[in-house]
Amino acid sequence: MPAIAYPPVPFLAKATIRTRAGLEVPGRTLWQEGPVVVMVIRRPGCVLCRYQARELWDHLKADLDDLGVGMACIVHEWMDREIEAFSRYWPGDMYLDVDKEFFKMVGGGRPLKPNRLALLNPFSAKWRRIVHAMTKVHEGNLVGQELMGGVLVLSGVADRAAGSLMYMHVERDLGLPAPLHEVLAAATLGTDAEFAKVSVEEAGGSFTGVTPLPQDLVEQSKQLLLARASRTQDLGCRGKECE
Numbered sequence: 001m002p003a004i005a006y007p008p009v010p011f012l013a014k015a016t017i018r019t020r021a022g023l024e025v026p027g028r029t030l031w032q033e034g035p036v037v038v039m040v041i042r043r044p045g046c047v048l049c050r051y052q053a054r055e056l057w058d059h060l061k062a063d064l065d066d067l068g069v070g071m072a073c074i075v076h077e078w079m080d081r082e083i084e085a086f087s088r089y090w091p092g093d094m095y096l097d098v099d100k101e102f103f104k105m106v107g108g109g110r111p112l113k114p115n116r117l118a119l120l121n122p123f124s125a126k127w128r129r130i131v132h133a134m135t136k137v138h139e140g141n142l143v144g145q146e147l148m149g150g151v152l153v154l155s156g157v158a159d160r161a162a163g164s165l166m167y168m169h170v171e172r173d174l175g176l177p178a179p180l181h182e183v184l185a186a187a188t189l190g191t192d193a194e195f196a197k198v199s200v201e202e203a204g205g206s207f208t209g210v211t212p213l214p215q216d217l218v219e220q221s222k223q224l225l226l227a228r229a230s231r232t233q234d235l236g237c238r239g240k241e242c243e
Contacts, residue, residue: 009105009154009162009163009164009165010161010162010163011101011105012027012028012101012102012105012154012163012165013026013027013028013161013162013163014026014027014028015027015097015098015099015101015102016098016099016101017029017030017074017095017096017097017098018078018095018096018098019093019095020083020093020094024098027101027102027163028156028160028161028162028163030070030072030095030154031070031154031155031156031160031163032156032160033070034068034069034070034155034156034157034191035067035068035069035070035153035154035155035156035157035166035187035190035191036069036070036071036072036153036154036155037056037060037064037069037070037071037072037151037152037153037183037187038071038072038073038074038102038151038152038153038154039052039053039056039071039072039073039074039090039149039151040074040097040102040103040105040106040149040150040151040152041053041073041074041075041076041086041149042114042146042147042148042149042171043143043144043145043146043147044075044079044082044083044085044086044144045082045085045086045140045141045142045143045144046140046146047130047133047134047137047139047140048129048130048133048174048175049086049149050086050089050133050137050139050140051089051132051133051136051137052133052175052177052178053073053086053089053090054089054090054136054137055177055180056071056151056178056180056183057071057089057090057091057092059180059225059228059229060180060183060184060187061092063184063187063224064184064187067187067188067191068191069187069190069191070093071092071093072092072093072094072095073086073090073092073093073094073095074094074095074096074097074102074103075094075095075096075097076096076097076100076103076111076145076147077096077144077145078096079143079144082141082143082144085139089137100147102152103147103148103149105152105168106148106149106150106152106168106170106171107147107148107170108170111147111148112147112148112172113146113147113148114146114148114174115174125173126173126174126175129174129175129176129177130175133175148170148171148172148174149171150168150169150170150171150178151167151168151169151178151183152165152167152168152169153165153166153167153168153183153186153187153189153190154166154190155190155191157190157191157192164190166186166187166189166190167182167183167185167186167187167189167190167213169182169183180225181218181221181222181224181225182213182218182221184221184224184225185213185214185217185218185220185221186213188217188221189213189214189217
């Protein structure tokens with residue numbers, strides 16, 4: 001498999017995140033025990049966010065456990081009632097991004113706010129996603145501010161201090177989900193210490209974007225999830241409602 005130059009992310013390593021218990025720790029804490037899938041949440045009360053969190057958890061948790069890959073969720077504001085409600089969809093670790101560094105990451109340098117004007121079109125892809133999510137998640141609210149989120153796969157197998165960005169999905173369009181097979185492929189890649197070491201060395205310490213994942217690994221992950229979904233009759237979010 002050819003080496004891919006995934007960049008070190010020292011600014012995330014130094015970011016301050018706050019645990020449920022109120023303890024402030026550096027961002028590198030997330031990948032100290034191994035690679036981690038990080039869901040950066042736009043707003044915990046959002047129906048789309050709750051649905052996507054549950055999809056990620058339900059469909060990937062077992063595979064990620066087998067790989068030794070952790071899961072964490074990042075929010076930009078902490079309201080106890082909202083976090084408690086969101087925990088029904090994401091029962092794993094949650095952190096507050098104190099300085100919004102993770103949101104700056106997915107925003108390309110600054111947090112992104114959603115474009116609400118697009119919701120004026122009732123036939124848009126955004127509304128298809130919302131309607132689909134509402135068939136799966138029957139509660140939500142409008143509490144809190146919104147910043148566009150995404151999904152990151154971070155690994156410290158080559159450099160625990162700085163970490164490496166193996167994958168990044170950006171919610172450029174409201175409710176656009178990360179393809180689960182891509183997340184699984186990136187998580188698998190993040191466990192390969194030799195590969196990650198070469199990747200860090202080739203990156204030269206600077207962030208230039210994330211190179212596409214190896215297609216053979218992506219296809220393998222896709223077929224694995226499709227086979228499991230066909231057995232359980234749960235195909236998750238697919239088709240036009242997820243475009």
